[in-house]
Amino acid sequence: MTIKVNEIFFSIQGESVYAGIPCIFIRLTGCNLRCMFCDTVYAYHEGEDLSIQQIIDKISCYTCSLVEITGGEPLIQDKTSDLIDTLQNNGYEVLLETNGSMDIGKINRKCIKIVDIKCPSSRESKNNRFENIKLLTQKDQIKFVISSKEDYLYAKKIISEHDIKIPGSNILFSPAAEKVTPAELCEWIKNDNLNVRLNLQLHKIIWPDKDRGV
Ligand code: SF4
Numbered sequence: 001m002t003i004k005v006n007e008i009f010f011s012i013q014g015e016s017v018y019a020g021i022p023c024i025f026i027r028l029t030g031c032n033l034r035c036m037f038c039d040t041v042y043a044y045h046e047g048e049d050l051s052i053q054q055i056i057d058k059i060s061c062y063t064c065s066l067v068e069i070t071g072g073e074p075l076i077q078d079k080t081s082d083l084i085d086t087l088q089n090n091g092y093e094v095l096l097e098t099n100g101s102m103d104i105g106k107i108n109r110k111c112i113k114i115v116d117i118k119c120p121s122s123r124e125s126k127n128n129r130f131e132n133i134k135l136l137t138q139k140d141q142i143k144f145v146i147s148s149k150e151d152y153l154y155a156k157k158i159i160s161e162h163d164i165k166i167p168g169s170n171i172l173f174s175p176a177a178e179k180v181t182p183a184e185l186c187e188w189i190k191n192d193n194l195n196v197r198l199n200l201q202l203h204k205i206i207w208p209d210k211d212r213g214v
Contacts, residue, residue, distance in 0.1 A: 001078075001079050002050055002079070003028060003051075003055065003077055003080065003083060004049050005029065005048055005049075006028060006029045006042070006046055007043075008024070008025065009024075009025050010022070010023075010064060011023060011025060011213075012202065013095075013202075014203030014206075014214070015203075016095070016114050016141055016143070016199065017141055017169065017170060017172075019199070020202060021066060022064050023066045024062050024064050024067045024068070025067075026055060026069050026083075027040070027070050028047070028070070028072050029043055029071070030047075030072050030077065031044055031071055032099075032127075033099055033122075033124045035118065036121060037121070037147065037176060037179075040212075044072065052082060052083050065091060065092055066092070066095070067093070067094050067095070068095040068096070069094065069096050071098075073102065074097070074098060075098055075104070081107055084108060084111045088110060093112070094110075094112070095114060096113050096114065098113060099118070099127075100128055101129050102129065103129065103131070103132070104132045104136075105135050112137075112140060113136065113137075113140045114140070114142075114172075115132055115136070115141070115142050115143070116142075116144075117144055119144055119145060119147065119151035119154050120148075120150055120151060121150070121176070122145065133164055134163075136165065137166075138166060138167070138170075141170040141171070141172055142164070142166070142172065143172040144173055145174045145176050146173055146175055146176060146185055147176040147179040147180060148179065149188070152188050155173065156192065159196070168194075168195030169197050171195070171196040172197050173185060173189065173194075173197065175198075177204065182200060185198060186198060
């Protein structure tokens with residue numbers, strides 16, 4: 001059985017609690033959502049079918065033990081949980097970035113999940129699977145991409161209404177490029193004394209002209 005892979009590359013982790021650390025990225029093909037402002041449209045269909053062993057062989061040229069599986073939406077492919085298990089069995093620490101619409105319950109608990117909660121501006125907030133919140137471990141993270149004050153207020157409401165057990169430092173608030181400035185988002189967070197982490201996309205600051213492979 002194979003997995004459809006859009007791209008594999010070695011870079012610096014741009015987001016999350018792991019921002020700034022070297023990381024291998026495995027971007028899987030396909031997504032079940034169609035967010036406004038999606039920046040990985042190229043991952044909807046393009047890709048190559050690879051066995052799990054072929055993926056392991058491809059990443060073995062990098063001397064790095066941190067791997068992020070991203071997309072697209074990685075959990076729409078049946079073999080993703082097997083890929084995670086195999087990577088871990090080969091000594092890799094695995095991060096999984098998921099759009100928050102799929103069940104994370106089948107993913108082994110050593111894998112660190114970075115789970116989106118879609119805000120209204122994405123036009124996909126109806127697909128948030130809030131049942132995932134109770135499945136989060138203390139190392140997992142949730143991420144809100146904030147494109148407007150309405151999105152910010154939505155994220156704040158979700159945090160107050162759900163029994164979120166992960167630390168505030170693992171709740172990521174990302175300002176959407178050209179929609180909300182980091183300074184604006186900082187002001188909103190400070191004014192509400194909100195216990196969350198401002199999450200900037202380092203890779204877009206470092207390589208502003210590259211839109212893939214970073
Ligand atoms: S979930 Fe991610 S890849 Fe899918 S449409 Fe939304 S932004 Fe794009």
